[in-house]
Amino acid sequence: MKNIVIIGATGYAGQQLVSILLKHKHIRISMIISNSHVGKLFSDVIGKFRGATDLRCSSLDDLYKKINDIDLVFLALPHGKSNKIINKLIQINKKIKIIDLGADFRLEKNSDFLKWYNFTHENTNLIKKFKYCIPELHRDRLRNSNYIANPGCYPTSILLAIAPVISNKNILIDKVICNSLSGVSGSGRNPSYSNSFCEINGSAKAYSIGEHRHLSEIDQQLKIMSKNIKTIQFTPHLIPINRGIISTITITLKNELDIDSNLKELFREFYSDDSFIKISQNEPSLNEVCNTNNCILYPYYDKRTNNIVIISIIDNLIKGAAGQAVQNMNILMNYKENTGLKFPVIFP
Template identity: 40%
Template sequence: MNKVKVGIFGATGYAGLNIFRILSNHPYVDLKYLSSHSYSGESYKKLFPSFNTDMVLKTSDPEIARDLDACFVALPAGETSKFVTKLIEYNNNIVIIDLGADFRFKDKEIYEKTYGIKHNCPEILTSSVYGLPEINREKIKKAKIIGNPGCYPTSILLGLYPIIDRFKGSIENIIADSKSGVSGAGRKLSKEFLFCEVNESVRPYGAKFHRHQPEMNDQIRLISKDAPELIFTPHLIPMQRGILSTIYVFFKEDLPEEEKLKRLYYERYKDEKFVQILENELPTTAMVRSSNLCAINICKTSNNTIKIFSAIDNLIKGASGQAVQNLNIIFGFPEELSLTNIPEVI
């Protein structure tokens, strides 16, 4: 099988680093290009000695698209849309997997309101696909532009999907409480993310508004137009990686027994290699650390209320691993290729 020639734009952020690490073990990928705005001209191995490679970081040059079959773009919101049209001009068949937010919405107005910036290529939004494989796999297979989901939306949407799909029009309210490790903020220098500021403390943030909330509401409404608006609060906790979401769903009617509700999850995800429905234990971030897994369990707390628990590694299933999962789907590789790391239990 011919190897896919791949580039990574933004190869020195946490997402880019993990994409490189995962693809280093991929038998059908040939890594041809790494870019970095801050470290252009530097040796990747010099910056990250654990990566035994002679590759040198370059500037983000769209002309490189001529030599690539696919590229991962791990840049801040607004950066991808500045040059994606140039990538396509140089190579009309290139697959673009954006780990930023530029292609997660079909409606540019929602995007622009959420991120406070103008979308530079709204005409491309109609052809992009929201890259949550467990929900959009068939669309992903045919896509050239993927909007890789955010980390919080991945944990919450996978937890919610079977229930919202089954009980359309019957849900009264949804509340999601999520806790994330500090790596979710990226590799930026900021006082609020210093060790002494984070350690021994839990902090809510984005209390009035978080940019992932419109993304989740947009996807929930695609499942059920009658679904209520999600109420969401994220929290920063003193650990490196991982997200645990606790989701409360309130219904307008009495629900079936808990075992029947859980069966919805078993049936919906029985063929999914990266979704694990737990029988008795509740999910923890340790269960999924450094893996592409999402661990889920549910419990019925009253006649019309359930709790859903969902855990992912924010850097893998919430970003880089899911991006590689999308690459595998598009190019017809086994979906689990290079993504079968067993979670780190300690």
Template identity: 40%
Template sequence: MKIRVGIIGVTGYTGGELLRLLLNHPQAEVKKVTSRSNAGNDVTQVHPNLKGQICLVEEQFQIDAFLEGLDVVFLALPHEKSAPLAKELYQKGIKVIDLGADFRIKDSEAYEYWYELKHSCPELLPESVYGLPEIYKDEISKAKIVANPGCYPTSIILGLAPLLANEVISNENIIIDSKSGVSGAGKTLTDITHFPNINENLLAYKVGNHRHIGEIEQELSLLSKSPVLINFTPHLIPMNRGILSSIYVTPIANVTQKDLDELYQEFYKNCPFIRLRDKDNLPQTKWVQGSNYCDIAPIFDERTGKIIVFSAIDNLVKGASGQAIQNMNIMFGLDETSGLKLGGIYP
């Protein structure tokens, strides 16, 4: 029997990407979807690219009726909105994959600092698992609540994990320069995402106080087993999809390019969605567009003695909906690549 799926908050980009990918999943079926803005209408009214692929009316949301007959629910909601729903789902024994931020940060005080509000269900934080399969696959397989990582954190944590877990680099002076396509900001129009403002433009934003910093530092510190502070600067670029992170770190021992290559190959040897690149084929967002891959290239700069790690993902797939489905597969004991065996869209 197929996994019976519900999506709450289907109207946005991540909701639409969930639908697109799940329609091609051999072992899952989307049974119910809902959102505030399109309730009572066919889901293809807000996702016209899927017309002819699915015919499903968004339900007027009433939680008990919505949950009936479902095995798993994806929450594609803003922060603060997911936690109360996740609590009800958890109590009813339905598995939850939250694409929002409510369960990513494990310390409720840290959550309050970064999101400027109190967590409504702090008692559930220990019950949730951070949904980065390359690091937490075993924990995800037993989880009832999975906190799907943010898009920037996915590209950064995967880029740095082998170095920090193996104590190759200093925890200090980690400098991260990330550039994201506009879809990462969501559907709601803002001043910086308005076409005349972002077209032919490149800008940094939320320097030093981006909310993903708390999540990134939490996970990097766990990998390192000691506190990690980062300098993280996100940039918005005038393209639809993709994140490229360039990460600058300092080794604490002698290292060669061969050492780095072997380290990353060993660390990610059982990770089907990690593709390692090299100096002559540095990661490009175009190569991962539409796919669940993360392309990584660790480069040793002999002249400066620094390591530069390049990491590329599609922010809507590996950075959101594709990773969420990867987590679903693991939670239900499926091959983690099921429904996700898609190459990038090129050119």
């Protein structure tokens, strides 16, 4: 049994992480860190956990004292908050493993953090030590690494959809246009007009067109995958559901595809070893992935327009955050990759 700690467990991604880890057979949650609820039962802060855990919230100082007994720390904090904490953690315990669910180590250049997130790292060396990892695409990056930058929810849904197309050199990509729909939990748990019930219910909206922060990590990863794709058009939308993301990716092509080219087959082969990726025969409904760590992909080649359209759906809190973090932990720890990630079917 390994000892893990969660910093920032009261947000939606953090709660999901606690939920998954409480059932994970190889690990034990040693501490839940929440500076604003120190001493309280976690299940009193988040009522849903009554009966599931009797852990109490601890402070960061409590953690620093016991850090040498800890094997791995998850952080699920707003951007700009985790980098200082991590600096301190790894100074005390050189062997500790870190998985950051926030954005603080997703980019490569300090200047990009300034541009997109309006903060800079003091310790730029640390940035390089973190590996950005969607397991199905980047498992190999984790060899000899202890630090993981867990990807954002939109990028996960989008990169998983584009990767098989890029992998086929016969498909000459022209432009990539991505429209994504996200549930409201994606905007966090803090109350505001923009997530209050009456403003959301019965409505929907596009937001942050052309300037959403997740563009930075999408662009960076696309450049690694292909020299030909510089950037994408990314338009996120908020829709009135609690959880889930649908990304609809349209790829315009420079060449016509052979009428025989079987796009679904390409996708199936690309992900043949990945149990969490499902290639669907029909347009899938979002509720097919909710409360799972799966990503369902539906690729479609439109002869009429010579475009490829791919539907990619994930649960933003699981495959888009806490589930993927646990999947990454499983790799770091040499557990079976789906350990703790096969949930009971929930519907409706």
